[in-house]
Amino acid sequence: MRAVHAEGTGGPEVLSVREVPDVQPGPGEVAIEVVATAVNRADTLQRQGLYPPPPGASDVIGLECSGRIASLGEGVEGWSVGDEVCALLAGGGYASRVVVPAGQVMPVPDGIDLVSAAALPEVACTVWSNVYMVAGLRPDETFLVHGGAGGIGTFAIQLVSALGSRVLTTGGTPEKRAFCADLGAAVTIDYREEDFVEVAQREEAGGVDVILDNMGAAYLGRNVKALATEGRLVIIGMQGGIKGELNIAALLNKRAAVIATSLRGRPEAGKAAICAAVVEHVWPLVAAGAVRPIIDRVLPLEEVAEAHRVMGEGSHTGKILLTL
Numbered sequence: 001m002r003a004v005h006a007e008g009t010g011g012p013e014v015l016s017v018r019e020v021p022d023v024q025p026g027p028g029e030v031a032i033e034v035v036a037t038a039v040n041r042a043d044t045l046q047r048q049g050l051y052p053p054p055p056g057a058s059d060v061i062g063l064e065c066s067g068r069i070a071s072l073g074e075g076v077e078g079w080s081v082g083d084e085v086c087a088l089l090a091g092g093g094y095a096s097r098v099v100v101p102a103g104q105v106m107p108v109p110d111g112i113d114l115v116s117a118a119a120l121p122e123v124a125c126t127v128w129s130n131v132y133m134v135a136g137l138r139p140d141e142t143f144l145v146h147g148g149a150g151g152i153g154t155f156a157i158q159l160v161s162a163l164g165s166r167v168l169t170t171g172g173t174p175e176k177r178a179f180c181a182d183l184g185a186a187v188t189i190d191y192r193e194e195d196f197v198e199v200a201q202r203e204e205a206g207g208v209d210v211i212l213d214n215m216g217a218a219y220l221g222r223n224v225k226a227l228a229t230e231g232r233l234v235i236i237g238m239q240g241g242i243k244g245e246l247n248i249a250a251l252l253n254k255r256a257a258v259i260a261t262s263l264r265g266r267p268e269a270g271k272a273a274i275c276a277a278v279v280e281h282v283w284p285l286v287a288a289g290a291v292r293p294i295i296d297r298v299l300p301l302e303e304v305a306e307a308h309r310v311m312g313e314g315s316h317t318g319k320i321l322l323t324l
């Protein structure tokens with residue numbers, strides 16, 4: 001099989017495609033012949049040596065894929081060889097074949113082609129689990145997602161709007177903010193020139209109910225200020241640093257919550273529960289066209305270094321896919 005090899009750690013140039021020994025499914029696992037995979041920000045951190053794979057995971061980069069089932073490990077039921085699927089991975093996606101616990105394999109939503117399906121597992125599982133399972137957003141509540149034009153942001157805007165909540169988002173260029181508005185964001189904020197706290201408080205008297213944050217330390221204080229009474233801040237990224245100062249009095253007065261989560265490090269059973277919830281609650285909205293995969297570009301796996309360069313530069317809107 002072919003897989004992306006990282007020659008040490010460093011810039012995108014350390015990545016290249018090589019022949020490697022085939023992987024075989026163990027008990028409870030499924031082997032997938034990969035048709036497409038997607039680039040995640042975490043992949044660029046892993047390449048730099050800043051985000052090692054969890055114990056037991058493949059050291060090949062890649063957190064999601066789409067493809068066809070190639071073989072089934074002992075005890076796997078409900079899937080057949082040849083089924084078209086997409087999957088949430090702990091690693092190994094940048095390869096022509098990957099093995100994954102059966103609970104993390106999902107059908108391709110109706111109406112979605114097999115390549116585009118690779119754009120869905122990470123964003124659908126991250127947004128559904130954090131916004132609905134963890135933060136419990138209700139349709140009558142308001143929602144702010146930072147970085148609305150990114151992979152997570154483009155999915156969150158569509159899903160949360162489709163489920164009835166009013167969406168605010170931040171974006172770095174007028175083009176990206178216009179794209180977010182087209183996806184359903186009611187309010188778009190220029191994070192370079194505007195104060196999102198001031199805009200959120202002006203637009204939503206009292207602040208927003210749930211914030212999905214990618215910035216970590218840099219936005220911690222301002223996110224707490226932007227929360228409404230009983231608001232929930234869910235931090236999923238650390239693009240703005242890892243250590244911040246929390247104003248406990250502000251949290252206490254609002255009876256607000258700050259939560260941080262990582263999808264990759266969750267136990268298998270937790271990931272399986274999230275995948276099952278996504279298939280139940282999110283796939284019907286994708287099949288109905290209310291939520292669609294937003295794809296910036298599709299490159300062959302051999303151009304993995306270019307794909308990482310584009311993500312590092314941050315000019316993309318939505319997901320960057322790699323095909324085999």
Ligand SMILES: NC(=O)c1ccc[n+]([C@@H]2O[C@H](COP(=O)([O-])OP(=O)(O)OC[C@H]3O[C@@H](n4cnc5c(N)ncnc54)[C@H](OP(=O)(O)O)[C@@H]3O)[C@@H](O)[C@H]2O)c1
Nearest residue numbers: 041126147149150151152171172191214236237261262263
């Ligand atoms: N914890 C988890 O389980 C989990 C799972 C998946 C993803 N994540 C994290 O979620 C974040 C987004 O992932 P992604 O795949 O969507 O990456 P992405 O496509 O590269 O998006 C990154 C976003 O960050 C935005 N951004 C940059 N500087 C900003 C600032 N100062 N204020 C507000 N937004 C800013 C960018 O906005 P512009 O393009 O407008 O500049 C862009 O939309 C990453 O930090 C990733 O690591 C976490």
